[in-house]
Amino acid sequence: MLTFGSRQQKPEVKQLLGDNHSYIRGNIATRGPCPGLNALANQGYLPRNGNNITLSEVETALMSALHMDKPLASALTNSLKPLVHKDKTFNLADMRQHNIIEHDASFTRLDFRQGDNYTFQPLMLQALLADADGGPVTVKSLAKTYVRRLCVAFEYGGDRGEVVEGADGYVLHGGEVSGGGFEE
Numbered sequence: 001m002l003t004f005g006s007r008q009q010k011p012e013v014k015q016l017l018g019d020n021h022s023y024i025r026g027n028i029a030t031r032g033p034c035p036g037l038n039a040l041a042n043q044g045y046l047p048r049n050g051n052n053i054t055l056s057e058v059e060t061a062l063m064s065a066l067h068m069d070k071p072l073a074s075a076l077t078n079s080l081k082p083l084v085h086k087d088k089t090f091n092l093a094d095m096r097q098h099n100i101i102e103h104d105a106s107f108t109r110l111d112f113r114q115g116d117n118y119t120f121q122p123l124m125l126q127a128l129l130a131d132a133d134g135g136p137v138t139v140k141s142l143a144k145t146y147v148r149r150l151c152v153a154f155e156y157g158g159d160r161g162e163v164v165e166g167a168d169g170y171v172l173h174g175g176e177v178s179g180g181g182f183e184e
């Protein structure tokens with residue numbers, strides 16, 4: 001006998017019908033430099049086409065998918081305001097605009113002047129993992145990555161190079177950092 005209205009779908013039925021939040025990789029042409037928001041679109045918590053997204057949709061996605069509370073979700077979402085169009089929406093690709101929120105010296109994305117500041121770069125992730133010397137990625141290893149990336153920006157004239165000049169306790173030697181607190 002057929003029944004209707006069951007709240008729980010059997011896994012095989014769910015698979016056949018498609019889960020709203022299943023992973024479907026979006027076209028990179030419709031994605032920005034933030035892996036977090038890209039993932040929310042790939043999982044259907046934000047419009048999968050990455051376009052015409054309202055700030056309220058972002059806030060709701062952060063709360064429902066990542067269980068953020070409203071003040072945190074709102075604070076993060078507010079940073080998108082400069083990207084919003086007249087129709088009160090934005091596209092993930094708008095986030096590529098340089099020095100609005102996107103910046104140089106990212107961990108896994110190239111700098112703006114290199115032409116593509118949004119595509120994930122596997123070699124850059126490998127370098128981030130290497131900073132952890134074969135161990136787990138920690139705050140300390142990420143600090144090392146941060147300084148390394150700032151130094152590269154400094155060396156090649158990127159926009160965040162000036163941060164290195166002010167970085168307390170670090171000296172630049174041909175792209176290498178020494179004198180900081182992260183050396184053993």
Ligand code: HEM
Pocket residue numbers: 033034035036037058062066076077078079080095101102103104105106107108109
């Ligand atoms: C409204 C919320 C958010 C906004 C407006 C936002 C915005 C951005 C922007 C503009 C970037 C690029 C910065 C750069 O140039 O390096 C970025 C990077 C990043 N975002 Fe988000 N983001 C949000 C939420 C999230 C969430 C929820 C996650 C994780 C679950 C996340 C993870 C990351 C990571 C790991 C990066 C660094 C990528 C890298 O350096 O290679 N973000 N985000």
